[in-house]
Amino acid sequence: MTTENKENRRGVTRRDFIKGVGVGGGALVLFGQFGVHSAAWALSGEPALKMIVVDYGKCTGCRTCETACASRNRPVSVKGKELPGLGNPIHANIRVHSFNPDVDVAGVCAMCADTPCAKACPVEPDPRGRRAFYRDDATHTMRNDEKRCIGCQSCAKACASQRTGVIRPNPETGRPEGMCTLCGGDPQCVKRCPFGALSYVEVRRDRKFYGLGPEKIAAELARNWYGTTSFGGAQ
Amino acid sequence: MSAKPGYYGKILNVDLSTGKSETVPVSSRDLDLFVGGQGLGMKLLWDRLKKPGVDALSPENPLMFIPGPFSGLPVPSSSRTCVVTKSPITAPMASDHPHASTVTYSNMGGFFGPELRFAGYDGLVITGKAKELSYIVIDDGKVEIRDARKFRGMRTDAFDKAFLEELGDRKFKTVYIGPAGEKLVPYSSIIHTAGRAAGRGGSGCVMGSKNLKGIAVKGTGQPSVADHERFLAALEKARKALYGTAYAKSWAEQGTARAIVGNSKAGTESVRNYREGTFTEADKIGGDAARRDVWVRDIACFCCPLACKKSGVTKGKYGGVVHDGPEYETGVMLGSNLMISDMPGLLKAITVIDDLGLDQISTGNVIGFLMEAYEKGMIDRKFLDGIDLKWGSVDATLAMIEKIAARDGVGELAGKGVAGLARHIGQGSEKFAIHVKGLELAAHNIQANQPRGLSYATASRGACHMSGDNIAMQNRRAMLDSTGMCFFPTFEPALEEPMLELLSAITGHEYDKKEFEKAGERIFNLEKVFNYREGFRRADDRLPDRFFEDAFTIGAKKGAVLDRKEFETMLTRYYKDRGWDPESTKPGTAKLKELGLDFI
CATH class of the missing domain: 3.60.9.10 (Aldehyde ferredoxin oxidoreductase, N-terminal domain)
Structure with missing residues (x-):
C-alpha cells in the first residue's frame, strides 16, 4: 500500500513537472529572444495588456478555438438576422500549428507593446496619428483601415520576422488578417476551449514563449517533452 | 440544382x-x-x-x-x-x-x-x-x-x-x-x-x-446546414453535455488504455492468443503505468473534448518517441495477447507496426498464433527463419513484425493472416486460428462474452470490434460511423438528444433514436446483401473452435467457455430478428423493401 502511494505521488510529480514545462518557468532559456521585447514593454510606459495566453501543456490540438473564433468573428446573415457563423477555421484569428512529434502550438496575437506591425506600415498617419495598420486605443487590439490599406504586406512581414507571425495577408488583396479582436472583451476561444488551455489575462512581460513564432515554441516543447528537436514539415 | x-x-x-x-x-x-x-x-x-x-x-x-x-x-x-x-x-x-x-x-x-x-x-x-x-x-x-x-x-x-x-x-x-x-x-x-x-x-x-x-x-470552404439557428442551439447543448464532465475527464486521463486493466479483471481481454481472458501482469502495461512512466501529452482529434490519444517517450533499449498509446487495442494485441509486459518493449512494437503501416490488431493476432504453434511444436525455429518466437519475447516480436512488412521468408506466409497460416500448418492449428471470414479478432475476448462473440461472427467486415453486441447496437454503430462523429462520446447519455438534434438541423431530415437506428439497419443490410452476393453464408458466420473448447483456467471468469448449441440457437434467432433467412442468411425481400433497398 505504501509503495503504491509513493508511486502515485511520484507519478503526479513527474506529470506536473512535464506539464509545467509547457506553461512558464525556466524563463531564462529563451531570454535572448524576448529580452528586447520586454525592454520595449518597459519603455512603452503602457499598463500591462490583457491577452490570450496558451498553456501548451493543456492544449490537445483539437482546434475548437479556431472554430469558436471564426464563428464569432465571421458572423453570417440568416434571413436578415446576424448570427454567429458555422466556424470555418480558415477564418480564425487563432490558429493551431501541428508538428511531428506531437506538439500543437496555438498561435494568437501577442498584442506587443511596441507594435512592430504598425510601425512597419508605410501609409502616412492620419490626423489622429494612425497609419492604415494601427492599435485601437479602446480595445488595445490591432486593426486595419481597409480604406487606406495598400495591401503591401509590410505588417505581416514584420510580425512574421519579429514576432508570432499571426498576421496573414489575404491571398487576393494582400490586406492583413488574423489579428485578435478579443471578441469585445469575451474571447470565445477561451470560453470554448474544452481543456482550459486558454486564458484571458494580463501578461507577464518576461513570460516564457511570449511573442515567439510557433516553430520556435514547438522546438522548445519537443525538446522538453520528447528530448528531440527534429521535426520535419514546412511552415 | x-x-x-x-x-x-x-x-x-x-x-x-x-x-x-x-x-x-x-x-x-x-x-x-x-x-x-x-x-x-x-x-x-x-x-x-x-x-x-x-x-x-x-x-x-x-x-x-x-x-x-x-x-x-x-x-x-x-x-x-x-x-x-x-x-x-x-x-x-x-x-x-x-x-x-x-x-x-x-x-x-x-x-x-x-x-x-x-x-x-x-x-x-x-x-x-x-x-x-x-x-x-x-x-x-x-x-x-x-x-x-x-x-x-x-x-x-x-x-x-x-x-x-x-x-x-x-x-x-x-x-x-x-x-x-x-x-x-x-x-x-x-x-x-x-x-x-x-x-x-x-x-x-x-x-x-x-x-x-x-x-x-x-480547403477553405465549409458545408451549409439546413437550419442555422437550430444548429447553433443544439451545438451549445452538445458541448454542455460533454465539457468538463467526469465522463470527458476520464477519457482524457487514460483514453482506452484504462480498459487494459479493467477488462483483464473482468475476464474479457485477449490473452495468450485468446486462451485466457485475464493477464496477471496487465497493470504493467495499463493506463496507470503509462500515465506514470510514458505519456507527456493528451491529444484530441478535430473539435473533440475527450482527448483519448496520448503521446509520450520511453527510455532504454526500446526507447523513443511514442505517438500511439498504449491504447486498448494496441496495448492488448501486442501486450497481453503475446504475454508481453515490458512497457517500453510493447510501445516499441506498436511504434514499429505503425511505422511500417501494418494493422496493429491483425499483426498482434498473427504473432500470437505463431507463438502458440511454436510452443506446441507444430512449427520449429527453422520455419520461423531462426526467430525464437516465445511468449513474451519483445525481440522476437519485433523481428517478426519486420519480416511481415517486408514479406520476407516466414513473413510472406504470416502476411496472409491466421487463416492462411492455419491452412499451411494444419495439425489442428485452425482451432486456435482466431479469425472470422479471414479477418482476425480484436482485443475483446469472448469465452465470457457471448454477445461480443455474436458481434464478431455477424459483422460485415469479418471479426469487427466496432460493431455492436446486438442488432440494435449493430445498426446504431453502422449509422454512427456514417455521420463523422466518433462513438466514444456517445456513451454519454446526455449527448444523445443534442446529437440527434444536430443531425436534424444539419441535414433537414428529422432524426429520433428510431430513425437513426433505421438508417443504420439499412446500411447494415446493404452490406449483408453485398456479402451475400459474394457467397457468404451461415457457415461463414462461425467462431473458431477455441471459444467452445478451451475454458479459461484463470481469473474472474475461470471456467468460462461458449456453448456451441446455445450459440447456434442465438444465431438462428439473430437472423430471424433481422428478417433474414436463418439457413442461407439471405435478407428477405420484405425487409429490404421496408428499408428502401428495393433497387437491389
Whole structure:
C-alpha cells in the first residue's frame, strides 16, 4: 500500500513537472529572444495588456478555438438576422500549428507593446496619428483601415520576422488578417476551449514563449517533452 | 440544382489509370438514405461493383475516404473519416467467385475527414492504378497527381515529415501507407498524422495496389446546414453535455488504455492468443503505468473534448518517441495477447507496426498464433527463419513484425493472416486460428462474452470490434460511423438528444433514436446483401473452435467457455430478428423493401 502511494505521488510529480514545462518557468532559456521585447514593454510606459495566453501543456490540438473564433468573428446573415457563423477555421484569428512529434502550438496575437506591425506600415498617419495598420486605443487590439490599406504586406512581414507571425495577408488583396479582436472583451476561444488551455489575462512581460513564432515554441516543447528537436514539415 | 442541406452533393473521383479527376454528383436520395461515412461508402461500392468476385487489388476496386454530415462543422468529436473498399483479406468458405470477399470499412479520427469537407467534397473515391508510385494533392478544386518514387519504401513517420516538407504547407492534412502497403501485405493500414490509422481490413493494401503512397488535402470552404439557428442551439447543448464532465475527464486521463486493466479483471481481454481472458501482469502495461512512466501529452482529434490519444517517450533499449498509446487495442494485441509486459518493449512494437503501416490488431493476432504453434511444436525455429518466437519475447516480436512488412521468408506466409497460416500448418492449428471470414479478432475476448462473440461472427467486415453486441447496437454503430462523429462520446447519455438534434438541423431530415437506428439497419443490410452476393453464408458466420473448447483456467471468469448449441440457437434467432433467412442468411425481400433497398 505504501509503495503504491509513493508511486502515485511520484507519478503526479513527474506529470506536473512535464506539464509545467509547457506553461512558464525556466524563463531564462529563451531570454535572448524576448529580452528586447520586454525592454520595449518597459519603455512603452503602457499598463500591462490583457491577452490570450496558451498553456501548451493543456492544449490537445483539437482546434475548437479556431472554430469558436471564426464563428464569432465571421458572423453570417440568416434571413436578415446576424448570427454567429458555422466556424470555418480558415477564418480564425487563432490558429493551431501541428508538428511531428506531437506538439500543437496555438498561435494568437501577442498584442506587443511596441507594435512592430504598425510601425512597419508605410501609409502616412492620419490626423489622429494612425497609419492604415494601427492599435485601437479602446480595445488595445490591432486593426486595419481597409480604406487606406495598400495591401503591401509590410505588417505581416514584420510580425512574421519579429514576432508570432499571426498576421496573414489575404491571398487576393494582400490586406492583413488574423489579428485578435478579443471578441469585445469575451474571447470565445477561451470560453470554448474544452481543456482550459486558454486564458484571458494580463501578461507577464518576461513570460516564457511570449511573442515567439510557433516553430520556435514547438522546438522548445519537443525538446522538453520528447528530448528531440527534429521535426520535419514546412511552415 | 441545389444540393441537399449539410452536403455539397458531390464527391471527388480520381482515376489513377488515366490521371483524370472529376467531381461526380451524389443524389439527394443517396445522401438521405446512406448519410455518409460507412453508409455512403457502401452505397458507392454497390453502385460501382456491379458483379461479385471483383479482385480487391484490381484497379476497378474503388478506395473511398468518406466523411459524414458532421464533418467540417464544429460539432464535438466530429473527426472521423471512413475508409471503405472491398476487402483484400476476407473470403467465404465456398464461392463461385475466385476473388470473393466482404466489404471493408475502417474508421479513423484526426483531421482528414473535416479537411476533405473544407475542400468541398462529401467524399473522395480513388480508382485505377498509377503507373509509378504517386501521391495526390487536393487543394480545394485543384487536384494533382504527382510522382512519389523518391519516397518508395519510406516508413510512415519519416514520410509524414517528408511529405509535408515537400508540400511546403503545414495546413495540408495527409494520409499515407508505409512499406507494408507498398508491398501489398494484405493487412496493411493507412496512417494519418502519426499514430492515427484506418487499420483494419486491409485498406492500406488496396491503396498500395493503386501505387498510391499518400494523399494530401486542404480547403477553405465549409458545408451549409439546413437550419442555422437550430444548429447553433443544439451545438451549445452538445458541448454542455460533454465539457468538463467526469465522463470527458476520464477519457482524457487514460483514453482506452484504462480498459487494459479493467477488462483483464473482468475476464474479457485477449490473452495468450485468446486462451485466457485475464493477464496477471496487465497493470504493467495499463493506463496507470503509462500515465506514470510514458505519456507527456493528451491529444484530441478535430473539435473533440475527450482527448483519448496520448503521446509520450520511453527510455532504454526500446526507447523513443511514442505517438500511439498504449491504447486498448494496441496495448492488448501486442501486450497481453503475446504475454508481453515490458512497457517500453510493447510501445516499441506498436511504434514499429505503425511505422511500417501494418494493422496493429491483425499483426498482434498473427504473432500470437505463431507463438502458440511454436510452443506446441507444430512449427520449429527453422520455419520461423531462426526467430525464437516465445511468449513474451519483445525481440522476437519485433523481428517478426519486420519480416511481415517486408514479406520476407516466414513473413510472406504470416502476411496472409491466421487463416492462411492455419491452412499451411494444419495439425489442428485452425482451432486456435482466431479469425472470422479471414479477418482476425480484436482485443475483446469472448469465452465470457457471448454477445461480443455474436458481434464478431455477424459483422460485415469479418471479426469487427466496432460493431455492436446486438442488432440494435449493430445498426446504431453502422449509422454512427456514417455521420463523422466518433462513438466514444456517445456513451454519454446526455449527448444523445443534442446529437440527434444536430443531425436534424444539419441535414433537414428529422432524426429520433428510431430513425437513426433505421438508417443504420439499412446500411447494415446493404452490406449483408453485398456479402451475400459474394457467397457468404451461415457457415461463414462461425467462431473458431477455441471459444467452445478451451475454458479459461484463470481469473474472474475461470471456467468460462461458449456453448456451441446455445450459440447456434442465438444465431438462428439473430437472423430471424433481422428478417433474414436463418439457413442461407439471405435478407428477405420484405425487409429490404421496408428499408428502401428495393433497387437491389
